[in-house]
Amino acid sequence: MKFVQYFVILGLVFLESNIAADGNETTHDVRNYGAVGDGITDDTKGFEAAWEAACTSDSGDVKVSVPPGIFLVSRIQFQGPCKSRPISFQILGTIVAPPRSKWGKTDKVLEWLHFHKVDELAVIGNGQGIIHGNGHSWWSYGAAESRPTALRFSCCNGLIVRGLKHMDSQRNHISINQCKNVSITKLRIVAPMESPNTDGIDIGASTNVEIHDSIMETGDDCIAINGGTSRVNISGIACGPGHGIxxxxxxxxxxxxxxxxxxxxxxxxxxxxxxxxxxxxxxxxxxxxxxxxxxxxxxxxxxxxxxxxxxxxxxxxxxxxxxxxxxxxxxxxxxxxxxxxxxxxxxxxxxxxxxxxxxxxxxxxxxxxxxxxxxxxxxxxxxxxxxxxxxxxxxxx
Known part of the structure; x- marks a missing residue:
């Protein structure tokens, strides 16, 4: 037990010390870049522009802000590395995926929302943010491999995910791949018991990961730990329905x-x-x-x-x-x-x-x-x- 606690505590000290107070951040509100938040307008370009401005900023600590509202967002990749570090992505509204019929060709779609190579990233909802995958339109469609993961983090070191509600993912709600020093806390993950392959959190090829104090109600594993993974500490998880851990x-x-x-x-x-x-x-x-x-x-x-x-x-x-x-x-x-x-x-x-x-x-x-x-x-x-x-x-x- 001590070997896990040592590495997790060491990583969390590093993470928390690198998340700036709100008063020291430069905020990029997605509405200032064209997003509307009415649940009808496609807000993808507004999110992309806000991310580009934040990621390339020379001002140091920056934040992308998703205010209250319903933001319809198509498949998007938030690409790093970023000049600004740390960088936070604050979600106070609802981000919703379009139904499957609006995706076009889907045979090679791996994820809906994807953060890649973004170090010292915090995705925070403060108990208000919702990520809704519109999974009902996907679950009867083809094999699991043809459905996207709702939220994927790949090669993101020093990652914090906190205070979000994740609903009705197309496949996995969250995937963590090739990441180091990860803290995931205070999440609520919800999908119907009969929804196929809607894992809560999948972890692969990652190390120094802590997941705690979260509620997971899914149609598959609440948490799945896959190959190449080490030093993981999971605590305070209420799992059910689902397939366990x-x-x-x-x-x-x-x-x-x-x-x-x-x-x-x-x-x-x-x-x-x-x-x-x-x-x-x-x-x-x-x-x-x-x-x-x-x-x-x-x-x-x-x-x-x-x-x-x-x-x-x-x-x-x-x-x-x-x-x-x-x-x-x-x-x-x-x-x-x-x-x-x-x-x-x-x-x-x-x-x-x-x-x-x-x-x-x-x-x-x-x-x-x-x-x-x-x-x-x-x-x-x-x-x-x-x-x-x-x-x-x-x-x-």
Missing amino acids: SIGSLGKDGSYDEVEAIAISNCSFRRTENGLRIKTWQGGKGFARRIRFSNIKFDAADNPIIINQYYCPHKTCRNKKSAVKVSDVTYVGLHGTSISKGATVNISCSQTVPCTHIRMDDVNIVPTDQGAPSVQCINADVTEHLSNLALHCHNSE
Whole structure:
């Protein structure tokens, strides 16, 4: 735990010390660049012009301001590097995407709002800002890969995202890729339970990331941690509905993935499809290690604890010998109820690359029907202390 806290605190001190007080900032209001905010006019060019002016400013601390109103914005990239640092993007109104029918050709659209190579960036809503993806017009359209992420940050170091409401994304609400020193706090992420692939936050190839004190109600993972990610601290997340918090999937198509130094604490899962999940593909390579889940509450979660080295969402999957190594995983202080008709705890590890150093300490999860918890454990080295699971792991033939 200390290794995560050290790097996160170090990064946050750096971040907060580089966000100037409002009185020292030069403000670029999007309305001064042609945006209207009536929910009808296309305000994309006004946003682009305001960003260009702020990013190229020599005045130091600058702010792009989105005031109260409804701003219709098409696909846009906020490109860096910027001369001005730090730079803030304040959202006090609603930014809404056009419906899918207005996007034109969509087979290669990866994101709707994209910040790229912008260091020392703060995107702040002060509890008022809303980012609305108009996802209802997308969810029945084609595969997930043909839908854009609502808000993506790539190669943005020293990033703060705070105080926003994210609604009805086309796909992921927020993606963090190749970023260092990230703080995400006080978000509300909302999409219907049946909306497909509407993850709350996806993290990939990033390090020193803190996510805390947020509410996530989605149709997929509340948070997903993907390959190349390390030193992540997640706390104070209320998840549900949704698919819980996932590490992975890792090792798809035989790829090499690494995830380590992950701490998830003081979170709650209410009527989620899963709780805490680690999922890796057969045939993958790499590792997921030094992972700690602590002080977690489950309220009628379907599958509270899962480690699955046989992840495959397809109807048929070939059995492969190699696997992403899963080790040094600790569960401590996990309590609550499960509605699972299968296993309350399911640890399914590879015969050739078994899971090692898995610890259950003070884990007490009971079915809502008051029966005994159902457990499944194969090919894993698990120790249990003060728990009600009675895990008996065995090796598969």
